[in-house]
Structures are given as C-alpha cells and as structure tokens.
Amino acid sequence: MKKIPLIAISAFSINAFAQPVIKNGDNIPAPGLSVHVQFATTTVVGNPGTNQTWDFSSLSFTSMGTVDVIAPAASPIGSSFPSCNYALSLAGQNSYSFFQASSDKIEVLAWTISSPGYGNDYSPNPRTILKFPFNYLDSENDTWQKVGGSVNNVTVTYDGYGTLVTPTITYNNVVRVKEDYGGGGIDYQWYILNPLMAVAIFDHNFNRLYHFGATQTTGIADQNNLQMQAGIYPNPAADFVTVTNIPNGSTIKITDITGKTVYSSVITNEQTIISTTEFVNGVYFIQVESNGSFANRKLVVNK
Template sequence: MRKGLLLIALFLLAQAQGFAQITLSQSSVGAIGSVYYMGVDEVIDSGTTVGPAGASQAWDFSGLNIDSRDTVRFLDPAATPYASSFPGANLCIQQSSLGAGLAYLVSSSTSLEIIGLAGDPGGLNQIFIIPQSPSLTVAAFPFTYQDSFLDTTEIDLTIDGSAISPFLDSVRYQSIVHRDLLGDAWGDLTLWSGTFNTLRVKEVSTTYDSIWVLTFLGWNLWQDSSYTDSSFTWWDNASGYLLCQADYLGPDFNEIRYQNPNPVAVSPGIFDAAQVYPNPASDRIIIAQPGQDFEVISILDLQGKVLKQAQLSGVRDEININDLPAGLYIYRIFSKDQTHAKTGKLQVIH
C-alpha cells in the first residue's frame, strides 16, 4: 500500500514539475552578445487562439507558420555609434526588421527600461536621436503571476520639415503611450523548438499620436489620432528574450512572433561544407566552414532549451564546452540570412 501511495505521489510531483509558476528577474534578460532568431506568422490560422487567463495553462503553438523572419541582437552600447547620446544605457538592442535602428536600455534589478532610440523611423535617410521621457518600462522585477504595473512613456521629436516638403519649415511628432501590464497566466508553451515553462504577460496599450507642421503661417495641427492595441507575451527564465508574442491591432489578431523557427531546407553542398568536430567532444568543439555561410551556433538540451550560443566569425571557430555536463545535446548552426540551419547531435564527455 505504501509503495502504491509513493508511486502516486511521485507521479503527481512529476506532473507538478511540468507546470511550475515562475518569477521573472533581471537574470531572465539575455546578456550582451546574445542573438535571437524569430519567426513571424502573419496569416493566423482561424483555429489559433491565445487561450484563457489563469494558472496551469497549456499552449500549443508548434504548428505556427513562417511568413517572415527577424533577428534580435543584444549589443554593448559602448560599441555602437550613438552611445554618447544615452550615457546611462548598459544594453542596446538591434532588430533587423527595423533596419539600422537601435534601442538603448537600462537593465537593473528592478526593471528593464528603454531610455531612447536612434534610427530613421520616417525613412528620410537621416538618423534621429529620440529620447523616451519618461522611459518605457519593458519589464518590472521581480514579476510573477497576477503582478501588474502601469506605465506611461512619451516621445517628442521636432525635425527639419524640408526633407518632407519644401513648404515645411519644421515637423513635430509627439507620441504618448499608456500601458497596462498584467501577468495573467502561467503554464507550458509548446513551440517547434520545444516545451517551455512560461509566464504570460498581457499588455493593453493606448497610443495618442499628434503631428504639427510649421509653415509661414505658423504651427498647425496636421494629424491627431489614438488607438488601443494589445499583446500577449510568453517569457521563461532561461531563454533571455521573449519566447512568443501574439499581437492584436485593435480587435484583430495581427501576428505571432516566436523564437527559433523551424528552418527550411538548404542545399546539401552548404550542409556538407560546414563541419562540427570532434564529436564526441570533451572541452571544445570546432566549427569549420570554408564558405562562411553560417554565423551563429546554438547548443540545446533534448527538451529544446538553448544552453549556449556563440557568434561565428570565420572559416574556423572554437567554442568552449567545458561548462556543459556530460551528455547528449543538439547543435544548430544558422545561416547569415537566418533562413537556413544545420542541425545535429553532439555528445559531450568529460
């Protein structure tokens, strides 16, 4: 009888470990040098939903499509061209879908905040320095299920109007965003790359945009608009960046972004040219690629959790694996355009 009760208790414990409530902290945010590859599903299947709020939820997004791809890089602000404009920043994020734009952040034990942007949002072939005051709070720490916070951020930018029209002296753009964030659910999120123990954060944001133009008649309000959007974002404590985000424009389901999308096939020639050895390996592996077709290697456990990630910079790169316990792992090396990947098994022995 006792043996039977023990087996039941062990089974219940195993089930509980599959659904464990997590708390986000500063360590949940990736380090400088991290690179994240995102897939974007822009044509949402009719049966796809974000599901209800609450504890012990399960979300299966393993069948998401890839309509486009994106790359997010965590950079050292000091190594970027606009660091002097944001001296307080200790993290910089670059997103390939936004071109040359950079976001400057302050990461601390209590929050992750965007203090400003540098980029060309209007496509005018000119880089603008855009402070955010108050800053935009991406996350408050510690943060767990049923925690919430309100945030207001503002951008107020005046630019030379002649770049838009010879009849304009100046153009002023102001955007005020009120955000309401709530940890509304937790549970297991399944993507193509694995299953993750996550906290879901619901955000409702109301934006007020105004544009004024200065002509020989003086300042005039040219455009004034407001809109309310929402998003659901899944985080865990190990990936360093959002695992998945579902965006709504007003009431309409717009897109889902998610980490480590399923790569498409590549020609055998590219695969054969890239070699990862020795395998088994004890202290390091070597990635040899004469054509330099790949730029990042990720090492994952068998559940799909990314344990190590490194940039590839030449025809021969060495990656230290001393910190990995002995066992079987999966490696993935990604092409420079993030559309292709080579996947294999790696045996670590010590």
C-alpha cells in the same frame, strides 16, 4: 511591431508546474546571442491562467531575419543612450533598440530606431516593461512618451504561465505578460526562463505573432540545458573566476561592455579557472559555446 524587447528575466520555480516568479533583471541577454525572427498572422492568443498551453504549431510563419544582442557601444547611435546596458540590432538593417535594466525594473529607451530623436525614441519618458519582483496576476501601471509625442498609458499584467508550442520548438514553464494600452489595444509576450528572454510577441496593430526562436536543430531550445547547467563563481570576482558544468571542448569567450574580447579559450575540463587579475573593474559577459548551443552569464570584476 511595437516596443517589445527581448528582455532578460530571472525566475524561481519549485517544479515544472510551479509558478515562475520574475525576480530581477540580473541576467540580461549578453552580447553575441542571436535569434531567428519569424511572424505569422493570427488573432487568437489563447487564455490567461495557470498551466496553460498556447499552441501555435498550426500557424504558417514567415522569416524576418536575425536579431543580435549587442553591447550599446557597438551601435553607431549607442552614445545617445548613456544609461543603456544592453541593445538589440536587426541584422542587415540600420535598426537598433536600447534598454536599461536596474534593480527594480527594465525600461525601453528606444525601439527599432536608426536615428536618435525620431520614431520610437522614448527618451522623454522611457516605458517600464517589467518591475521586480513580478508574480502571477501582478500588474504595473506606467506612462511613456516618444520624442515630440504625447504621454501614453499602459498596464502590464503577468496573466499566465504554462507551455508555448510553435511549429519548430516547444517551450515549457513559460510566463505570459499582457500589455493593455486601453481602447482595445492589447499585446502579449511569452518569456522562457532560460536563456531568460521573450520568445514570442503578439502585436495587435498588425494581428501578428512574432517568434524569436530558431530552427528545429539549432537555437534557443537547444541552449536550455547548457544555459541552466553552466555556473560561475565567485561573482563578483577579484583575482579569478571559476566556470563549471561545461562539456569538454567548449569554447569560452569573455567580452567587456564595449564588445571587445578580453579572453577566449577552448576548455578541456568541465571546470576551469580563469585569471581576472588583468581585468579592470567593471561588467563583463561570459559566453560558453558547445556544439552550437550557448550559455551566457554576466560577470562583475571588483578588486
């Protein structure tokens, strides 16, 4: 499987059938989020266009395990990618991927590597996977290069939006992105708006469709309501942050960029105020858990 990340996208839509616009990478996945990965063999990827239905419900998927979002510092090789601001780990394996999200793009720094300088280490020329803003039919040309490899080209196109159907979950208001490597090599990724990540990837090298989801009873689809409703303000925060629209009995955990927990509590009100006076300036990740569903938010403390 190639260098296709679980990346964060921020979107705006007027209604369920309006065109989603990928605006920025502010809501990159927060450490603590985990997804179950499955794959199925297929050569059928559906059509481009508006209000499409990509139905893969008849495919037979095989489990591959779990992918965890981690803080870069939590990886034993994270220090080799100092500009990285989020990373992925394939649970139970020494395999890590690193990404850099900025105001105008998200780049892959390395994909499923165990040691820097080997495999899919793109340090010489990281590959841009999204530029912001990204509208329907927009394209972006980019070059990328592995350590010790030649320069390669890719054209990334936002080629459709609609509904994605898998055997366990149906996703609405999905964005499909096409990656054309030339010579007939074309991959596709499907992104949901909440929790702002890719939930399906087609890899032409293996004719495989990868589903980054979960079972029928837990996982990404069940997180949508909580993820969309939970709010935080002010952000950036100085002395306090207010978390709103969360069910009674939810657990709130705040971690810093190293993955260290700096706050944890069970909430008894739908709105709670958390003091940040003892937090140092920097980026934090807020995770709200309620009955197996999660909401993730990025918080900036600036006093």
